[in-house]
Amino acid sequence: MDTTPHPPAPRLAWWNGDVHRLLNGLRRSLASPSRNPRMATVLGRLLGIAFIVCFGTGLYSHFLQDPLPWMMFPTRPTFLYQLSQGIHITAGIACVPLILGKLYVVFPELFQTPPVRSFSHFLERASIALFVAASLVEITIGLLNTFQFYSLFPFPFKQTHFALSFVIIGSLAIHIAVKLDVIAKYWRKKDSYDSDGNVIGFDDAPPVAASAPTSEAPATGVTGRIFAWIDATPEPSPTTSRRGFVATIAVATAAVVAFTAGQSFRPLDGVNFFAPRKAGVGPNALPVNRTARAAGVLESAVAPDWALTVVNGDASRSFTLAELAALPQHDVDLPIACVEGWSQTASWRGPRLRDLLDSVGADDGVSIRATSLEQKGGFRLMDMGPEFVRDDLTLVALEVNGQALDIDHGFPARMIAPARPGVRQTKWLSTIEVI
């Protein structure tokens, strides 16, 4: 094979001319003390942790809603799902300032030249593009979902959000693999800066003489003049600039978390200025995800002949509301915790699910399927595993916070179980069947 150096082919000459000069000029003018590999490592680490936390809590929530046949879930602490989903949404909101900061730091990389050096370099850049696009879309649709702004996106939320989570964590693993040497080099602060506060082993600007207009070659053309104007702006001090950048991202993250997390974490309720839900707002002093009107049960839920049918094979019993209220009543304090992140603890009252199942002779360790009065939609049917069915705290609730259930909270009877997502606390119960 011919390895002797030869001049570039004429058709590629323009890379060494205007485009090359433009890209290098862009990178040079974007150079800033906070745009360095140490900062990319610091922010990347935080963002990576936030992504993995969101992924883990997201998978937990997904499988609680749609379990695989062999799956069992913990029922204590009762606030487990409230906590995991509160963290999911809050970490997702924290990702907004973190990802914007991370992209700010690495932005000059967008203008590297030549844009593609080799096939593996092409794959690397393509995987970054996929990673960035999927992450931005995932965070945005997650945020919009918390206030049900579905009309903005032309695809189903839940399925897309789930599929993209694998794409993102897969891209993250590849991104870490590609950048492993940089990450290792700048992992610790003391290895990253010299005594003057400069980043060790990092040149934030491509060579000036070869690529951009200099004083010897006076600025010409529009881009030349713009770069000259940028070059003439005063340089901020590196340390001030870096500290300012870190402080900005920290304050922005703290602000978006503090002013929204009150919807999931009660101690922050007093500063809940921007969350889509507010504790205590709604019928029975509880927020509502899906109303009786939206579920189409406005009439069936108040029908005088309503009865809850409990079925175990051939054995079957129907309970009117009065009969349910005549059974031994139990009081439990359990959170209603929505997949959208808001949650609130309430006092529920009603018969135990276990007692109802005993009345039709169900064995220990059975699973059940509850059916709602809803005619269609994903929440009509709900399966519950034995760990929840036999739990002392699992009720067929008739009252909440000292009042009869509001129709929007599932009148005449709803399920309430510990450590379960709100969409699986089935409202407007119609039948409960042993499966």
Place this chain on the structure above:
Amino acid sequence: MRIWRIALVVVGIALLVLGGLVLLEDVAPKRYGGILLWFAGAIVIHDGIIAGIVIAVNLTLRKAGRRVPLGVLAIVQSAIVVGAIVSLIVFPQIVKQGIGTLNPTILPLDYAANLVLFYGVLVAVTAVAIAVYLRVTARRREDAPRTR
């Protein structure tokens, strides 16, 4: 490091394939166009519009650096970024509130008023931070000849 790299790439590719399979399985093909459009839109909106605005604000402030101390500029820049990021999260809620929600417990707060209040507090905090910064640097300048 090499073995870690290989392991991460293998895990990464496996998860990408899984994500693709989930997408094929759960999302109707007629929706793929919408997802691709959003991917492209995310890149264009970030790399084209948001980054462009950030660069313009950054340069404008740096230009002002000839007349205003750089520390003051850094504080102003931070305040602008914090205000912009909070706005980015709250603006869609205000829009959705205008369109209307399926039930009154979704978006029950007065987000526009809260945002204006937040801007007010942000401006006040920024002003205090600048005043403190200027006082501290002035005192340092006064003390400097004596301590040296």
